[in-house]
Amino acid sequence: MSTLATDTGLAAVRREIERACRDAGRDPSAVTLVAVSKTFEPDVILPVIAAGQRVFGENRVQEAKAKWPALTAQHPGLELHMIGPLQSNKAKEAVALFDAIHSIDRPSLCEALAKEIEKQGRRPRLFVEINTGAEPQKAGILPQDADAFLTQCRERYGLTIDGLMCIPPADEAPAPHFALTAKIAGRNGLKLLSMGMSADFPVAIAMGATHVRVGSAIFGARG
Numbered sequence: 001m002s003t004l005a006t007d008t009g010l011a012a013v014r015r016e017i018e019r020a021c022r023d024a025g026r027d028p029s030a031v032t033l034v035a036v037s038k039t040f041e042p043d044v045i046l047p048v049i050a051a052g053q054r055v056f057g058e059n060r061v062q063e064a065k066a067k068w069p070a071l072t073a074q075h076p077g078l079e080l081h082m083i084g085p086l087q088s089n090k091a092k093e094a095v096a097l098f099d100a101i102h103s104i105d106r107p108s109l110c111e112a113l114a115k116e117i118e119k120q121g122r123r124p125r126l127f128v129e130i131n132t133g134a135e136p137q138k139a140g141i142l143p144q145d146a147d148a149f150l151t152q153c154r155e156r157y158g159l160t161i162d163g164l165m166c167i168p169p170a171d172e173a174p175a176p177h178f179a180l181t182a183k184i185a186g187r188n189g190l191k192l193l194s195m196g197m198s199a200d201f202p203v204a205i206a207m208g209a210t211h212v213r214v215g216s217a218i219f220g221a222r223g
């Protein structure tokens with residue numbers, strides 16, 4: 001992919017975010033664009049950093065560890081977000097490497113993260129993933145279990161959860177899934193909503209997303 005195409009992708013996504021915010025009567029500064037760079041090499045990521053993008057998302061600890069420390073050292077002020085499934089035995093590396101974790105989905109991970117946050121004195125922002133479509137193959141807490149899980153995070157593990165994340169089923173209209181996630185967040189006093197990908201981020205912004213996770217619309221199709 002050419003550098004030009006990458007820049008065009010980022011600029012187009014930024015314009016769409018501004019338009020969606022205007023339509024929804026929201027301040028564009030209330031929406032963080034997480035540029036999902038998974039599978040892309042640093043030579044493709046660098047022009048996007050040069051164009052001013054500061055927040056990036058990866059879905060694998062090993063890949064992020066291989067790619068990002070060098071980029072972060074060269075470009076102070078970057079934020080790295082973990083958006084993919086996280087194994088409890090990677091909690092130590094995840095707390096050290098990421099500024100936010102979007103994929104908290106079970107008590108054992110809470111326990112491991114709480115231990116590492118305490119040990120490292122470093123606290124990434126934390127999102128609980130909600131499996132809004134109750135899809136068996138997908139990670140996340142079922143909507144009917146969300147309130148109890150959030151209480152457990154707080155009371156049993158002493159974890160402050162900042163927001164919720166969802167990935168709607170691929171074959172359904174996303175709006176009801178975004179609305180359900182926003183409703184669960186609202187009644188639990190959570191301010192952050194990680195929702196919306198390349199295909200549906202304007203809808204997510206209309207439903208209150210504070211973090212949109214956009215990959216292919218910025219970087220092109222993944223190989």
Ligand SMILES: *Cc1c(COP(=O)(O)O)cnc(C)c1O
Nearest residue numbers: 036059083197198213214215216
């Ligand atoms: C890959 C990925 C994205 C980005 O998907 P695109 O359709 O390329 O924008 C967003 N969220 C998660 C959890 C992902 O794994």
